Amino acid sequence: MNYVICSDYLVKGISEIKRRMCLVISNGVIEDIKPYEPKELPRGYEKLNYVGKHTVITHGFASSHTHLGLYPIRSTLLNKLELDAWVKRYVWPWELELRRRPELSYHTALIALKELVSSGVTLVIDMHPNGSEVAKALIKYGVRGNICTPVMEGGAYKSIDESLKENLRLLNEWHGKHELITVGLCPCTVRLASKEAYEKCIELALKYSTNIHTHLSEVVDDIKYTLSKYGKRPAHYLLELGIGKVKTIIAHGVWLTLNEIRALSSPNITLITNPRSNYLLRSGKPQLRHIVKYLNTGLGVDVAPTYNIIDEILFLKFNERWLAPHDMYRLLTEGYRALSIGKGFIDVDEVADVTVWRLNACIGDPLMGVLQGVAKPSLIMVNGAPIYRDDKFKVAYDEFNKSYSTLLDVLTSF
Numbered sequence: 001m002n003y004v005i006c007s008d009y010l011v012k013g014i015s016e017i018k019r020r021m022c023l024v025i026s027n028g029v030i031e032d033i034k035p036y037e038p039k040e041l042p043r044g045y046e047k048l049n050y051v052g053k054h055t056v057i058t059h060g061f062a063s064s065h066t067h068l069g070l071y072p073i074r075s076t077l078l079n080k081l082e083l084d085a086w087v088k089r090y091v092w093p094w095e096l097e098l099r100r101r102p103e104l105s106y107h108t109a110l111i112a113l114k115e116l117v118s119s120g121v122t123l124v125i126d127m128h129p130n131g132s133e134v135a136k137a138l139i140k141y142g143v144r145g146n147i148c149t150p151v152m153e154g155g156a157y158k159s160i161d162e163s164l165k166e167n168l169r170l171l172n173e174w175h176g177k178h179e180l181i182t183v184g185l186c187p188c189t190v191r192l193a194s195k196e197a198y199e200k201c202i203e204l205a206l207k208y209s210t211n212i213h214t215h216l217s218e219v220v221d222d223i224k225y226t227l228s229k230y231g232k233r234p235a236h237y238l239l240e241l242g243i244g245k246v247k248t249i250i251a252h253g254v255w256l257t258l259n260e261i262r263a264l265s266s267p268n269i270t271l272i273t274n275p276r277s278n279y280l281l282r283s284g285k286p287q288l289r290h291i292v293k294y295l296n297t298g299l300g301v302d303v304a305p306t307y308n309i310i311d312e313i314l315f316l317k318f319n320e321r322w323l324a325p326h327d328m329y330r331l332l333t334e335g336y337r338a339l340s341i342g343k344g345f346i347d348v349d350e351v352a353d354v355t356v357w358r359l360n361a362c363i364g365d366p367l368m369g370v371l372q373g374v375a376k377p378s379l380i381m382v383n384g385a386p387i388y389r390d391d392k393f394k395v396a397y398d399e400f401n402k403s404y405s406t407l408l409d410v411l412t413s414f
C-alpha cells in the first residue's frame, strides 16, 4: 500500500519546520515531499490527511540501548542499589528464569514495546538472552530491531562459549532474514567478557557485515579493572582490540576522559547515553558536552522506571540545559545513522519511518511540543506501513492481556 500523509507541520532534515506539507510514500520509502494542495494530491495512494488537527510529522525515534526483557523489574532501579548489587539481586535471577522459560521474553517484550512505541520509537537496539523471542515481538508490532545475546561469563551464562554460541545461533536464524530485523554481536562489558571474546565478536561482525554492541565505562570498577589488568583505560583497551573496524554501539561512557572521547571519534562508533539508569544506579554523569562534540551520540532507555523515550530525553534536558531542540532530535534519531538505516531525518529517498503527532496544547514550536511530552501519536509508520493508527496498535488487545496475565502469574511467585 502507498500513502500520502499530510500534516500542519513537518520537521524536515534536522530542524527545518515546514508548514502544511505532505509526504508521498511508496514501497516503504519517502518518494516525494510536497506542499499541501488538497486538489492536487497524487492518485492511487491512500490519503491520510491530518491538516487542521494541530499535527506535526517527525522521523521515527530510536531507543539505541535497551533491555526489553528487563521491563518487569524496571521499578527495582528505585531500590537505592548500585549497578553490581542491583544486577546480582534482580537482573541475573530474572534472566535465569527467562532462560528457563524463553516464551516469557516474548510476553515481556510485547508489553515493554507498548510503552516504547507509544513514545514514537520505531527502532529498538536491544540486548537480551532470548533474542529470538524479542524478534517475534518486534515483528508483531512491525517495529525495527537490532538484537543480540550478551556474550559474557556470569549471570545467566556459565561460560563465554555458551553465550557466544547463542549469539551466533541468533545471527544465523535472524540476521537479514526479515526486513525489520538485524543481529549484532554483544560482548557485554569489559569485566564480564574476556579480551578473546571481544576479538571474536569483532571478527564475526566483520565476517557477517554487522555491528557490535557493548557497555563501556558505566562504573568506576570498569576503569580499575582494565587499568590493573591491561594497563589501559577501557576505551583505549577496546580501541586496541579493534572496535573502530566495525560499526560499534557503546552504551553509557559515564567515566570516559576527554582523551578517551577524542580517541573514540570515528564514523563507525556511536555512544549511547542512558541518563535515568545512570542517575538511579548512582553510576555517575558522563561529560556529555564533550561526547556530543566529538562522538556520534544517541539515546536509549536501557532499564528505567518507564520505557518512554520522551521521559528519557526530558530527564536529560533537565540535567543538560544547553541541549537545543535540534540536539535532542539528533539524539533521538541517532540509532538510524549508527546502523546505516538512512540519514535518520525526513527527506526524499529515506525509509518511511515516521510519526504524526497530535499537539495537545497550544505551543509555538511544534518540535518542542513533541520533545516536551505534550504530543501524542496519531499515526506511526515503519517501512511505509502503519503500525499504530486511530489509537490502536497492530497488536490486538487480547494479546496484551494474555501477556499481562502470564507475566503476573510468574512475577507473583518470583
Ligand SMILES: [Zn+2]
Binding pocket: 065, 066, 067, 215, 251, 302, 303
Ligand atoms: Zn545496558
